[in-house]
Amino acid sequence: MKIARITLRHVRIPFRHAFSTSRWTLTHKDAILVEAATDDGLTGWGECVALAYPDYCYESTAINALVLREYADMSYAEIAEAQGVGIQTVKSRLNRARRAVQTLLQDT
Numbered sequence: 001m002k003i004a005r006i007t008l009r010h011v012r013i014p015f016r017h018a019f020s021t022s023r024w025t026l027t028h029k030d031a032i033l034v035e036a037a038t039d040d041g042l043t044g045w046g047e048c049v050a051l052a053y054p055d056y057c058y059e060s061t062a063i064n065a066l067v068l069r070e071y072a073d074m075s076y077a078e079i080a081e082a083q084g085v086g087i088q089t090v091k092s093r094l095n096r097a098r099r100a101v102q103t104l105l106q107d108t
Helices: 061-070 076-083 087-107
Strands: 003-020 025-038 043-048
Touching (some): 025 076, 061 087, 076 087
């Protein structure tokens, strides 16, 4: 049995009320649903409930874009489609994620 296909679906869930911190106000939550299908016809689902930016915690949609680009070999257009955003947003997230990873590496 081998994984034959992986599909990513961007989901945006609006909050009933805005959530505010000293740094920002959030009006929605982004998540990425992951569907993996095998060549035997089995299907499994997972989720990545990440924050939009890597400055709050390491699990973020920006870091996810970096993983998709560097390890899954996806193009900017493929990442944009998977995350439900424009290519410029993907480029911005990748830039932010690379800076966050560099900062983490400097701190260790």
